[in-house]
Amino acid sequence: MGYTLVTLQDRDGSFVGYIEQVPGTMVRGASEQEIRERIRPALERAIERIAAENEAIFAGLKELGRGSLDDDPPAEPLPS
Numbered sequence: 317m318g319y320t321l322v323t324l325q326d327r328d329g330s331f332v333g334y335i336e337q338v339p340g341t342m343v344r345g346a347s348e349q350e351i352r353e354r355i356r357p358a359l360e361r362a363i364e365r366i367a368a369e370n371e372a373i374f375a376g377l378k379e380l381g382r383g384s385l386d387d388d389p390p391a392e393p394l395p396s
Contacts, residue, residue, distance in 0.1 A: 319335045319336070319337055319338065319359065320335065320336040320337065321333055321334075321335060321336075321351075321352070321355055322334055322335075322336050323348055323351055330344060330345065330346060331344065331345050331346070331347060331348055331350070331351050332344050332351070333345070333348075333351035333352075333354075333355050334355075335355065335358075335359050335362075338359060338362050338363070338366075339362065340358075340361075340362040340365065341355065341358045341359050341362045342358070343355055343358050
């Protein structure tokens with residue numbers, strides 16, 4: 317799965333960019349190149365924040381399995 321970078325230009329000529337699929341990734345810059353340079357660190361910070369939130373939400377729950385969204389579900393559950 318890829319990410320979509322949306323780039324906008326403000327009335328003052330500055331640029332704004334964000335990753336469409338990930339909340340909290342907005343960056344501002346003086347050029348489209350600057351947006352491209354700043355967006356990856358913003359994406360990494362957003363993913364780290366989301367991972368920390370998920371860890372807190374799911375603490376104490378038993379994991380049953382992992383896999384790609386493209387994979388078929390496991391044929392049998394993981395051993396206890």
